[in-house]
């Protein structure tokens with residue numbers, strides 16, 4: 139007796155096998171039927187037997203042999219290959235689609251359809267070079283243009299071939315009437331980072347400008363520009379770049395606030411530090427600005443004054459990071475049992491912070507402790523943001 143799991147696994151193929159059987163019966167002439175019926179029946183049941191025994195590699199050879207690839211059977215062959223791919227049996231899918239392509243009598247359009255499916259098989263198998271060649275071939279033939287461009291864009295991103303990704307994204311924009319400026323700006327940023335790593339700051343800054351020219355909302359480009367200028371000692375230019383982030387993506391202010399204050403310090407612009415922090419506190423809030431402002435108070439007026447400011451802020455907006463900071467500075471002016479209790483509380487809040495992710499993808503919910511510009515889970519660009527609320531920013 140066949141168990142349920144096995145039946146579920148092979149059922150789609152059995153359905154297909156019956157369709158093949160019905161097709162053979164329908165298309166063969168009376169004369170052909172009588173002369174070849176024994177061989178066909180024998181092969182057909184042999185194939186079915188292989189399927190029931192989960193020997194799909196042998197079954198595939200039998201079924202491919204049963205049906206010649208022609209205009210009427212083309213879709214059946216393509217569907218069989220796609221079925222294998224969907225089940226994760228990519229080797230079998232490749233075998234079926236390659237068999238279709240090998241037929242010289244195939245029309246140009248049908249051959250292109252089969253090429254496209256074979257390229258998708260290669261993508262699923264992780265054979266990116268082969269997939270790339272076939273998708274490029276389809277582009278040359280002006281066939282399956284939009285999906286081929288989308289797959290190529292995915293391939294070049296996986297291979298970190300950012301120049302090729304820019305080229306393809308621009309073609310995709312033209313072919314689909316969709317904007318890819320956000321992605322293209324990130325590709326320029328990736329290239330800028332490569333130049334920055336090599337120490338080619340001029341080339342890196344040029345690429346950053348290209349990113350901003352493509353997408354003026356590209357906060358990442360401003361952050362890279364600020365970092366390059368800060369490292370080069372150009373604090374005025376760096377502060378301008380970091381300040382731009384507020385207009386581009388307010389959720390990323392916490393990413394540049396510290397660096398921006400460092401630049402103002404280098405420029406000995408104490409007034410700007412205070413007015414900037416007050417501006418951020420009034421307009422956006424966020425625990426990073428609260429703690430940086432508290433640090434300013436602590437340096438000028440001492441721990442007690444800073445603690446009072448943090449307490450007021452925590453009443454309005456509770457935050458574990460804020461509580462942790464409050465405990466930290468309160469330890470300096472407490473003694474005895476109160477001091478010991480604070481130490482216990484500090485251990486608890488520190489542990490709470492250690493276990494918590496800082497960033498979350500707004501598209502798929504992926505959480506982590508690093509700001510990825512390209513979500514490792516859903517592959518969206520700019521979708522990961524600092525977590526807001528009591529446990530986050």
Ligand SMILES: [Zn+2]
Pocket residue numbers: 499500501502503504513514515516517518521
């Ligand atoms: Zn995601």
